[in-house]
């Protein structure tokens with residue numbers, strides 16, 4: 001405590017000032033901005049729950065308070081006391097008639113807060129991420145992310161799913177890919193960071209019926225795009241006695257719930273972020289469904305009309321511009337199902353109507369945000385799964401336990417994975433996933 | 449589908465049969481056990497939500513159904529239809545008068561389910577963990593764990609905390625310990641698996657006020673005890689403008705909430721596990737609080753009376769038998785505060801009353817379960833923190849961003865960390881943490 005100029009009043013937070021209108025409260029936070037206009041000071045305070053403008057007429061306060069505040073450095077920590085006054089022009093709906101101030105720590109004049117209100121380069125901001133998170137836009141994104149994280153678990157908790165946490169350290173790759181972080185595990189063994197908990201929660205689904213996992217996953221991918229992180233959070237439901245139709249219904253209800261929760265709780269934050277909420281208000285189940293073949297036909301038609309640059313080859317996966325074109329035809333996420341089995345994962349159940357297709361779905365977000373959910377029904381036959389593992393050149397012994405699940409009470413089952421950061425990027429309307437997580441890990445950055 | 453003998457009825461789960469008394473329902477699950485007594489079969493089915501006994505009198509069903517069921521192998525997957533009848537002697541409160549049966553996959557006679565009802569060795573069970581999780585006790589533990597995971601987040605979500613996820617891949621050790629999993633990070637850099645998100649969420653607490661993190665943490669420790677995993681889940685709250693007293697109050701209210709949630713939702717599971725719930729019913733805030741000095745005096749007294757084997761040396765940390773003796777004096781968790789700073793972490797705030805002590809707390813669980821929470825107020829002075837980092841021989845440049853938090857609006861702040869697996873072990877009354885998580889990672893095991 002460096003300077004104290006009478007601090008009294010109920011401790012309150014900016015988000016809950018509606019309950020204190022007309023009262024004298026004490027807010028604990030930081031000086032976010034300060035404007036002086038003759039004999040009036042207009043400090044803006046932040047406390048993590050929001051920001052509020054204070055009004056300080058020189059005549060209404062002691063000289064000491066006026067001078068202390070007038071010379072206060074940005075991001076200094078304070079306890080500020082004042083009367084809460086409703087003001088319809090204020091973003092929070094309230095202003096504070098400041099009566100007292102305690103400076104907890106004054107930022108030194110020689111080392112001002114490094115992030116000013118002017119523009120900074122991305123590298124500078126990422127290098128100062130521990131401070132950048134304090135700025136209103138970044139704080140708003142993190143609050144929205146927290147609600148997405150909560151809703152992502154809550155939907156399953158409220159619908160009969162049991163959370164089962166798969167291991168992060170795994171003895172081998174889930175899908176046999178090569179982009180794995182590898183480390184020594186006490187000498188002889190190698191361990192790898194998980195890319196998906198799916199295989200493990202197939203085991204717990206056969207124990208508990210409906211389950212989900214929710215944790216970090218990793219990809220040692222040397223790509224530097226606005227959609228890639230090396231460390232990202234994934235939520236994955238898995239259901240016993242479920243077929244593709246159940247998975248589609250779950251996906252559309254799930255995403256609708258998450259968007260509704262954000263809209264319910266974060267109108268102010270979405271405004272700070274600059275998100276067009278009308279684009280989110282349409283996100284309600286049911287979602288459009290098209291097969292891979294229909295999507296291909298849509299692209300062929302668009303190419304014929306000169307609406308897209310590159311021709312999509314039947315049987316190939318969709319590229320990012322293909323996905324953007326497809327998703328732009330709809331005002332809500334589109335569920336593309338039954339892709340060619342050839343380029344999909346070994347564990348996907350073939351479509352009985354056309355075994356060259358997999359019973360799978362990619363959910364493409366609107367506005368070009370790409371795939372946010374990927375799911376499938378899983379192969380439930382022991383013999384088929386065994387031959388798939390062999391065809392893909394995967395080591396049978398490492399997958400023996402996974403094959404066991406088809407030997408002891410196999411059932412139709414399936415689920416999906418949803419990447420949290422892509423969902424945050426889409427819901428907040430962000431250009432780059434690096435702003436979707438407190439401390440992004442990318443090809444070139446593991447600091448701070 | 450291998451055999452179908454008329455399956456109709458509303459799809460239901462065993463946990464929700466109370467809503468279907470007297471009705472005909474179809475359950476989807478597995479044959480857990482089967483007893484035959486002359487012309488009566490007593491199959492027990494499980495579906496992940498619970499178990500139920502069926503009654504099948506030979507005279508009441510078709511010969512095909514009777515023979516199919518009589519010869520059915522354990523853990524075969526089935527859809528079973530029957531009438532729900534209340535029976536106060538049944539553990540679930542209901543029995544099923546079986547009318548129809550569809551066998552989804554019959555476990556082959558040559559490869560019976562490997563986990564029988566007799567005792568197996570721990571290695572065998574851990575090697576078959578993907579199947580072991582299906583047994584009633586393990587399923588019950590996982591359901592309780594899921595509720596603990598949920599309550600652990602929910603309490604904070606409902607009390608103004610924002611979840612902020614710290615990175616798992618970090619450039620250096622949080623507390624400068626050596627038990628780190630290390631890996632290459634794209635060539636030049638090394639990355640380490642996090643042991644705690646605390647330092648990172650101190651940054652987000654100064655942005656958002658009250659925050660928490662919830663994720664896996666890692667320790668490459670070569671110890672093989674019943675309390676150690678190499679991978680475990682940790683939940684960590686951090687509060688700006690908080691002192692030790694706030695941390696103590698949060699800890700006792702938090703643990704009380706979690707225990708109450710388990711008691712509310714899992715009476716049947718706790719019975720299956722064999723937990724003495726009377727030991728949990730006393731877990732209500734406020735918790736007893738004793739200082740390190742008082743705990744030492746308690747141990748000195750016990751040693752003098754011959755109640756403990758080894759003398760506790762004043763100034764030393766407590767050993768496991770010391771913690772057990774201390775916790776046994778109380779019927780709820782005991783909060784031991786103000787340990788000697790000498791053996792505590794560098795970031796702990798000294799007690800102004802006695803700077804050789806730290807403003808910290810260890811919460812010791814009852815019944816010898818040891819430390820379940822460790823927390824502290826953090827050093828908020830730049831100069832003191834800097835000299836602490838230097839004294840501990842930690843690299844200043846790696847901690848520069850952490851020091852920045854004391855330069856730009858420092859405030860009294862603090863929080864704690866709670867290990868989920870130890871809490872699950874304590875609440876379920878388990879001997880070993882390996883049963884507290886779906887796929888435990890220990891010194892000798894990363895499979896399956």
Ligand SMILES: [Mg+2]
Nearest residue numbers: 317318362371
């Ligand atoms: Mg795709």
Ligand SMILES: [Mg+2]
Nearest residue numbers: 765766810819
């Ligand atoms: Mg200790």
